[in-house]
Amino acid sequence: MRIGIDVGGTHTDAVIMQGDKVLASTKALTTADVISGITNALDVILGDSGISQDKIETVMIGTTQFTNAIIERRELAQVAAVRIGLPSGNGMPPMLDWPQDLKDALDSEYFMLHGGYLYDGWSLADIDEVEITNMINSMLKSGVKNIAIASAFSPINSTPEEQVAAKIRQAIPDAKITLSHSFGRLGLMERENAAILNTTLLPFADKVVSSFLGALKKRNLNCPVYISQNDGTLMSADFVRSYPALTFASGPTNSLRGAYKLTGLKDAIVVDIGGTTSDIGVLQNGFPRESNVIIKVGGVRTNFRMPDILAIGLGGGSIVSADGSSIGPRSVGHRLVTEGLVFGGDTLTTTDILVASGAENIGDKSKVAHISAETIRKAKQTLHAMLNNNIDMMKPGGKSMPVILVGGGAILITDGLDAASDIHRPEHADVANAIGAAIAQIGGEAEQMVSYRTLPREEAIKQVTKDAMQRAIDAGAAAETLRTVDIEETPVPYMDESSTCIRVKVIGELASSPANSSDNTQESTL
Amino acid sequence: MKIELKHLEDLALGSVFLATGGGGDPYVPRLIAEQAIKQFGPVEVIDPSELSDDAYVVAIGSVGAPTVSLELLPSVEDAANTLAAFEKHVGKTVDAVASFEIGGGNSLIPIVAAAGKGLAVIDGDGMGRALPEAQMMSYAIAGVKPTPALAYDYAGNVSTFSTNSTEVYERHIRSLAMAAGGMITTAEHPMTGRELKDSIIPGTLSFSIKLGQTLRENRGLATDMLAPLQALFKDSIYGECRLVYTGKVIDKATRIVGGYDIGEATIESFDSSDSPLTVSIKNEYLLARKGDKVVTSVPDLIVIVDYETSTPINAERLRYGQRVAVFAVGCPQFYRSDRALKVVSPRCFGFDLDYVALEDL
Numbered sequence: 001m002r003i004g005i006d007v008g009g010t011h012t013d014a015v016i017m018q019g020d021k022v023l024a025s026t027k028a029l030t031t032a033d034v035i036s037g038i039t040n041a042l043d044v045i046l047g048d049s050g051i052s053q054d055k056i057e058t059v060m061i062g063t064t065q066f067t068n069a070i071i072e073r074r075e076l077a078q079v080a081a082v083r084i085g086l087p088s089g090n091g092m093p094p095m096l097d098w099p100q101d102l103k104d105a106l107d108s109e110y111f112m113l114h115g116g117y118l119y120d121g122w123s124l125a126d127i128d129e130v131e132i133t134n135m136i137n138s139m140l141k142s143g144v145k146n147i148a149i150a151s152a153f154s155p156i157n158s159t160p161e162e163q164v165a166a167k168i169r170q171a172i173p174d175a176k177i178t179l180s181h182s183f184g185r186l187g188l189m190e191r192e193n194a195a196i197l198n199t200t201l202l203p204f205a206d207k208v209v210s211s212f213l214g215a216l217k218k219r220n221l222n223c224p225v226y227i228s229q230n231d232g233t234l235m236s237a238d239f240v241r242s243y244p245a246l247t248f249a250s251g252p253t254n255s256l257r258g259a260y261k262l263t264g265l266k267d268a269i270v271v272d273i274g275g276t277t278s279d280i281g282v283l284q285n286g287f288p289r290e291s292n293v294i295i296k297v298g299g300v301r302t303n304f305r306m307p308d309i310l311a312i313g314l315g316g317g318s319i320v321s322a323d324g325s326s327i328g329p330r331s332v333g334h335r336l337v338t339e340g341l342v343f344g345g346d347t348l349t350t351t352d353i354l355v356a357s358g359a360e361n362i363g364d365k366s367k368v369a370h371i372s373a374e375t376i377r378k379a380k381q382t383l384h385a386m387l388n389n390n391i392d393m394m395k396p397g398g399k400s401m402p403v404i405l406v407g408g409g410a411i412l413i414t415d416g417l418d419a420a421s422d423i424h425r426p427e428h429a430d431v432a433n434a435i436g437a438a439i440a441q442i443g444g445e446a447e448q449m450v451s452y453r454t455l456p457r458e459e460a461i462k463q464v465t466k467d468a469m470q471r472a473i474d475a476g477a478a479a480e481t482l483r484t485v486d487i488e489e490t491p492v493p494y495m496d497e498s499s500t501c502i503r504v505k506v507i508g509e510l511a512s513s514p515a516n517s518s519d520n521t522q523e524s525t526l
Numbered sequence: 527m528k529i530e531l532k533h534l535e536d537l538a539l540g541s542v543f544l545a546t547g548g549g550g551d552p553y554v555p556r557l558i559a560e561q562a563i564k565q566f567g568p569v570e571v572i573d574p575s576e577l578s579d580d581a582y583v584v585a586i587g588s589v590g591a592p593t594v595s596l597e598l599l600p601s602v603e604d605a606a607n608t609l610a611a612f613e614k615h616v617g618k619t620v621d622a623v624a625s626f627e628i629g630g631g632n633s634l635i636p637i638v639a640a641a642g643k644g645l646a647v648i649d650g651d652g653m654g655r656a657l658p659e660a661q662m663m664s665y666a667i668a669g670v671k672p673t674p675a676l677a678y679d680y681a682g683n684v685s686t687f688s689t690n691s692t693e694v695y696e697r698h699i700r701s702l703a704m705a706a707g708g709m710i711t712t713a714e715h716p717m718t719g720r721e722l723k724d725s726i727i728p729g730t731l732s733f734s735i736k737l738g739q740t741l742r743e744n745r746g747l748a749t750d751m752l753a754p755l756q757a758l759f760k761d762s763i764y765g766e767c768r769l770v771y772t773g774k775v776i777d778k779a780t781r782i783v784g785g786y787d788i789g790e791a792t793i794e795s796f797d798s799s800d801s802p803l804t805v806s807i808k809n810e811y812l813l814a815r816k817g818d819k820v821v822t823s824v825p826d827l828i829v830i831v832d833y834e835t836s837t838p839i840n841a842e843r844l845r846y847g848q849r850v851a852v853f854a855v856g857c858p859q860f861y862r863s864d865r866a867l868k869v870v871s872p873r874c875f876g877f878d879l880d881y882v883a884l885e886d887l
Contacts, residue, residue, distance in 0.1 A: 088680040088707075089599030097557055118707035119594055119782060125681065152597045186596045186842070189554070292832040292839065292848045301553075308834065393745075457779065487846040491781045500781075 001055050003045070003221070004438025005038060006254065006431070007063040007212070009072075009333040010275020010317050011408050013434040014041035016049055016056070020261065020439075024049035025431045027408060030334040034065075034208060037334075038215035046219070053220045061237070062228045062437035064251035065208055066201050066244045068276055070298035071311070072331070073105035075204040080144045081110040081196050082135070082168075084151035084160045085188070087125060094150070094192055099299040106200050109142060111135045116152040116160045124152060132164065136171045145172065148199040150180035150192035156492050156501075176202040182243070183303060184503075185488065190294060190303035197297060198245035205244035209237055226440070228254055230306050231485065232288070233443030233507055248297055249306035252279040254436030256288040256307060259404040261435055262426035268402045269391055269420070272432065273409030275317040276331040278387065280310045280394050283404075305486065310390050314383060316409040320348045324379030327386065341367045350412055353379040359414045384415055391419035406432035442510055444472025444482075447503040449492070460502055461487060468504045477508035527732065528568035529637055529647070534559055536738030539838070541633035543737055544730070546827045547841035548787075548810035549630015549656035550588060550595040558602050559634045562641035569637050570646040571731060572622065574723045577648065581621040581719035584612060585652060585665065586639045587632035587712065589677070589699055591782045592809055593842045594708030595631065598680055604711045605635050606642035608678040612713035615686055616674050624648040624722065626663050626715065628730040629656025629810075630840065635711065647731070652715070654727035654763065654858040655827050658786055658809040659696050662870050664860055665715045666692040668725030675699075675714035679706035687714075700785040708782060727858050733762055741836060748772060748851030751836040759855060766856035766884050770814065770821050771803045772796060772833055775848045780807055780841065791830075791844055793852065803852060805830070807841050812875055814852060822854035823877070825861040825870040826884045829853040856884050 001023070006013045008030060015025040026044035031037035046053065069075040081094035094110045095103055113131050116124040139147070147168060151160040158181040165177050180188075180195040209227075216225060226234035229246040232253040240247060255272035259265075266286045272279045282289040288307030295306045313329025317336040320327050332339040332347050339345035341352040342363030348371075354360045356368035357376050395401060403420035405413060406429040417423060428435060446467035450460040469482050486505040529537070538552040563569065577583070586608060588595070613619055623640040625632055628651035640647040652663035660666060672695035675687040685702055689695050695714070703710045717725070737758060744754045752769045759767040773795040780789030786809050793803045803821065806813040811828035814821040822828050831838045833849040844850075860866055862883060868874075871881045 085599065087601065087682065089601060091561070091602030092554065092557065092599050118598070119591075120704075120708075122707070124598075124707065152599070186593065188597045188599060289834070290847065290849075292845075292850070293835060293837050485847060487777075489779055 001051065001057060002438050003056055003059045004434040004436070005041065005059065005061045006251070006433035006437055007034065007038065007061060007065060008251070008274050008433070009064060009068040009331070010315065010336060012037040012041050013431040014045050015428070015431055015434045015438055016045050016051060017435065017438045022428055022435065023051065025428055025434070027430050029337055032334070034211035035215045035218070038212065039218055042215070042219045042221070056221055056223055058223050059216060059221055059225045060228060060234060060437045060440050061212055061225065062250050062254040062433055063208065063247055064274070066205065066247050067249070067251060067297065069201060069204060070102070070197060071277065071313070071329070073102055076105045076200045077146045077203045078107040078144050079196055079200045080139055080147045081108060081192070082113065082147060082149045082164060083110065083192065084113045084115045084149070084164060085124060086112050086114045088152060094196065097301070102298055102300065109144065111138070113164065117157045119153055119156065121157065132167055136168060139168070139172060145175050146199045146202050147175055147177045148180070148192070148195040149177060150188060150195055152188055154179070154181035155184060155186055155490055178202070185303050186490070187303050190301050193300050194245055194302045194304065197300060197302065198243060201244040205241050209241050213237060228437050228440045230304055231443065231507065232257060232441050234440050248304060249309065251433060252281050252309040253288050253307050254440070255279065255406050255433045256281045256283055256436070257439060258432030258434070258436030259283065259406050259426070260286045261439055262428055262432060263404055263424050265402055265404060265424065268404050268424070269394060270404045270406060271387065271391065272407040273315055273405065273412060274407050275315045275336060275409065276313070276333055277311045278314045278409065280312070280390050281307050282394055308394070310394050312386060312390055314350070314386050316349070316351045316412060318350045320350060320353055320379050322348065322375070324353070324375040324377070325382060327379065327382050350379070350383060354412055354414070357414070360411055380415065383412060384417065387413065388417055388419045391417065395419065405429060439510070441507050442472050442475050442477035443505060443507050444468045444470070444475060444477065445503065445505045446471060447501065449499060449501050451499055461504065464502045464504045465506065468506045472506050472508050476511055478511040479508070482506045482508035527571045529563070529571055530568045531560060531563050533735050534634070536735045536742060537633055537731070538738065539741050540734035540736070540738030541628055541630055542838040542840060543741065543829055544654070544734055544827070545629030545656040545838070545840065546810045546829055547807060547844070548592055548658065549627060549632055549840070550592045551840050551843065552631045552634055554595070554599055555631035555634040555638070558600065559638050561602055562638045566641040566644065569641050571649050572646045573649050574726050574728055577622060577719040577722060579718060579720040582618055582716065583622045583624050583648065583719065583722050584609070584620050584713050584716045585624045585626040586636050587626050588635060588709055589712050590703040590709035591785055591787045592630070592840060593780070593782060593787050596842055598707050598709055600711070601680070604678060605639035607682070608676065608711040608713050609639045609643065611678055611684050612676045615676050616716065620645065622646045622648055624726065625651040625731065626665070627651055627653045627656050628734055629653065632656070633731065633734055648722065648726065649731045650726040650728040651730045652726065654730055654861070656810050657870065660699065660714070661692040661696055663715065664727050665717065665725045667866050667869060670715050670717045670721050670725055672715055674716060675712060677702055677710045677712045679710050704785040708785065727763065727860060729763065741838070745835050748831055748833050748836050748853070755853065763858040764827070764855050768854045768884065769851060770854045771800070771852040773803070773850065775844060775846055775850060776802070778844050778846060787841060793850060805852070806877070808875060809841070811841065813872060813877055814854070820879060820882065820887060822884055822887070823872045823879070823881060824875065825857040825866070825881070827855040827857060829855065854884050
């Protein structure tokens, strides 16, 4: 038996699953301390089902906390971004194309240093010790502790990033540092952006992971704990302390997979309406459609391979303008139960509109009696139009498709959707994310430096794929379900004319029970 | 017309389509162009016919392996410094700047160079697409001499060239590009207004903006994009536009060899009903084949786009697992002439086959 937990900005959902069967489920509010929200949810599902803790083999947690933090510009730590690569890219500093409000939220500073290597291993420029010393002095002065470092061609040669990191650590022993090459792949700007976003989340990640583990300990769950990442596979909870950005698209991935599990519909549009955002995604053959184009997170280009998701600022806690003509992207999130009008607060939210319209009976109806019919009409129209327009943008062509509504905010949709061929609201839809987390997949990744002179390319790829599959099987994947999701080749010309680094990632379903060891869970990055 | 901030997104998008996989990702050049226009104001675009016969024009752009541009970022001043160094080298001032390649980032670099000096940029280019070698430019084919020319690297090193043969010039700048980290900015093929009018592929700058607008406004499935694209291409210098394949990238391998990105991509149809499509790459997508059957070949355009959004994908960003569609577009008539085919036919790239126009395949 497995427990799936989804910790969102507004709700914490939990399910106990045995194979494909949901034995117990609950939806609790996310609490400010996160811990009590999780323990509350655990109490309900363990209590309702009467299942004892020692029957639980694994706990899988999905969380949108990190994505929400970026989107809402909160919980973000001060960051210094260091780029190594001058004189190239002069006048093109890090974060150049970022939304200004996000830059402000990071209270960011940047440094551009001489150094790095060219594609063929030749020195791009000499390192300037004085430049580095000045940078470190400036960091000491500002007190910045979270530092992202990106160097040109670091996926081929990461030495410059490591050298500068070592120098910073000497001066600032408690610095939290992200090196861009851990986010793989050529594409300096996108890789650097991923590293900066990751860095600004590091202190928050520590807090969140400690809360997760603390809550499980409190309820005597001592089994392995995993957290789901972008592609629907799992990573160990501790790994998230260093790589919170790897959770960015896990929420949508989990809800898409959960929606598929609940309806059996292999091809459909899935709309997951939470407290803060609505995520619109597409199921293709039972899996999230992946985006081919650069994915923006909170307005920033990154290089993550992610499901093709359109996220809009519309959820149950979204703040509504007085006349109902605009909704979101600001949300009261988990403070809905104190700040929403029906709960005695003084912020007009979409939930208040829903209650005022008579569609739902939540909180104290009398608190929204004063809202005019015109405002209600306008707000409902705004909300449905927001979804219709965005679903149309995601539909494969003019094809009419079924729409699966999941998430706690699905109740906001009262008038049907013109963009859908039909609407499905499956049982347990409100906890689809937690179900998706509980059925998360196992990934396996292998990397090898090969020379095509001694090993033909096809053979080499086969070999690395086999290694990746073995790792996935060791980590608990069912062999017959494995599929290759990524092959990445990086020629490394300076080592030998035909040296190539091959990296292969495979993904498969969890076999009946995962190997009870977190040592071999996939711990490499994208 | 003037190039303003509002045009840059469409120009970049259209130019990636015309880049047929090469030309480099225009994202960074676009950011630089934005900065230049904010600083110096919109850039005047003039039709070649408006240029006086004795005007002095130079072509400016980047030369190298597109993969490099993902990592070795250009500096904001590269284009302006290249132009200034060129003027100093020839002892003359330039009256207007032209693009040698409308495909990819090289659609924007002349705009950046022109902005800083308050010059006009010419509506047209030397390829109508992107092609890997200098002698394949319409300017060179029409007899314009490649030099005096000048190259500027990321560290501000300057090299000058003097040769009458564009083939020799190509060898020289290519080896310099390799030595300078894989990417350089050049000012080359200087010409008079008269020579430019006789050799340029006209109207491609404004056409690229229109194309970008079409891609943006109809963003969606490639199968739905076909009609608006055909409507746009039909009355242009390109003519034919076809959707030749849809499927998933199952293999892609390129390496930087001799200063070019060289390799191959294989696409398998979604339902495996069709035999796989192999696309040969030398910076650009040059040849698309199903088994032995040629589907499209250079100089006609092979364009790979994201299947769901129809966003064109540069070869260096093409990856395993991507769902794509392949469009084929006829090249401008200029490139179907005997003198052009002498330097751009499939044989010039080492393929053992003659060029057959898209319409006749």
